Amino acid sequence: MERLRDILRRSTNKFRTVLTAVFGEKIVFMLMDNYPITSIIGPYAALSTQLFLMFLGVAMLPLQFIYRYGVMIQKPFTNCQMFLMFCGSLMLGGLHGGLSPFTFRPRNEYYDEKLREAMDVGTNFTLPFYVVGDVSKFGIMSLHFINIFVIMAISYSIIITMVYLSKRSVTLVCSDQLSKQTRTVQKQVTKIIYLQALYPVLFVAIPCSIFPIIAVKGWQVPYFAEVAMSLMHTPPLVNSVLVIMCVPSYRRSVMRPFRTNSARETSTIG
Numbered sequence: 001m002e003r004l005r006d007i008l009r010r011s012t013n014k015f016r017t018v019l020t021a022v023f024g025e026k027i028v029f030m031l032m033d034n035y036p037i038t039s040i041i042g043p044y045a046a047l048s049t050q051l052f053l054m055f056l057g058v059a060m061l062p063l064q065f066i067y068r069y070g071v072m073i074q075k076p077f078t079n080c081q082m083f084l085m086f087c088g089s090l091m092l093g094g095l096h097g098g099l100s101p102f103t104f105r106p107r108n109e110y111y112d113e114k115l116r117e118a119m120d121v122g123t124n125f126t127l128p129f130y131v132v133g134d135v136s137k138f139g140i141m142s143l144h145f146i147n148i149f150v151i152m153a154i155s156y157s158i159i160i161t162m163v164y165l166s167k168r169s170v171t172l173v174c175s176d177q178l179s180k181q182t183r184t185v186q187k188q189v190t191k192i193i194y195l196q197a198l199y200p201v202l203f204v205a206i207p208c209s210i211f212p213i214i215a216v217k218g219w220q221v222p223y224f225a226e227v228a229m230s231l232m233h234t235p236p237l238v239n240s241v242l243v244i245m246c247v248p249s250y251r252r253s254v255m256r257p258f259r260t261n262s263a264r265e266t267s268t269i270g
Contacts, residue, residue, distance in 0.1 A: 019050040021225035024118040026218035027111070028133035028225070030104065043129045044101045052097025054232050055148075058208070059089035061155050061200055061235060065162035068193070072169045092151050096144075103144040104131040118220065135215045145212040156205055163197045188246050195242045203231045203238075 022029045032046050063085055070076040077085075105111070111132050116125065133141055167190065207228035214221055244250045 019047065020229050022115065022118050023214060023220050023225050024114045025220065026134070026136040026215070027114055027118070028135065028215045029111070029115050029118065029130050030133065032129040043107075043131050044104070046129075047104060047131055048097040048100045050097075051100050052093045054093075054229075055096040055151055056089060056093030057233065057235065058155055058200075058204060059092040059151055060086065061204075062158035062162065063089065064239070065159050065166065065193075065197070069162050069166045069169070072166055072189075092154070096147050096151065099143055099147065100131075103141050104133050106131060133215065135218070145216070148208060148212055152205055152208055156201065159197055159200070163193055166193050192243060192246045195246070196239050199238050199242070200235050204235060207231055 020031050022031060030047055032043055063082065066085065067077060067082060107130055111130075112127060115127060115130060116123065119125070133144065135141055207224075211225070211228050214224065244254050
């Protein structure tokens with residue numbers, strides 16, 4: 001079990017960036033296993049950069065729904081308007097990352113012992129770089145958690161509003177007046193809107209909201225922190241995959257090389 005946890009933690013760091021997490025008893029350890037990167041820029045710089053990029057991604061999620069809605073009502077937002085909205089996302093992510101050096105505590109012997117207990121490893125195990133969110137001394141750490149809920153509330157309120165308005169704009173035109181091809185495209189767009197809105201809610205918003213609650217309650221939930229931190233980075237990839245899956249022409253283009261190779265192999269065998 002300990003080995004599996006260690007493999008999961010190290011693999012997420014290798015293929016992601018510089019940060020993962022482990023829950024202790026009312027303590028959140030932010031681990032940085034990528035030694036070269038962390039040793040060069042320092043643990044707090046690594047933490048701030050990672051949290052900034054992570055929550056910038058969350059704060060930027062509404063932008064695609066806003067832009068799509070503007071196109072659907074044939075009143076697209078200008079580049080300047082989109083840039084100003086991006087600056088709002090930049091501010092939310094920057095605030096979260098910028099607060100990190102003030103909300104997380106540095107490493108010491110007491111936290112070394114607590115981390116070994118949380119990871120269930122012996123004294124011979126070499127601990128990674130880490131900083132500590134000590135929830136037992138809540139204080140300024142509350143700002144970190146409050147900021148998470150503020151970012152989530154703003155982002156998903158906008159997403160839900162844009163999804164509702166987009167769906168409404170799609171259904172305003174009577175289906176009888178549309179060609180078969182247009183109705184097909186309409187269904188594809190509607191499916192993409194729903195799936196791209198649903199995925200972040202299930203795999204980003206819910207884990208991100210549960211994370212502070214687990215920390216405050218002092219629950220030590222195996223693997224949750226590692227999985228939640230990894231899921232935070234998946235929306236851009238999943239959004240692209242969903243578009244490919246929902247649009248047949250894109251799906252055929254992506255699958256064509258594989259089908260061609262399969263046909264060649266079958267022909268050669270035959």
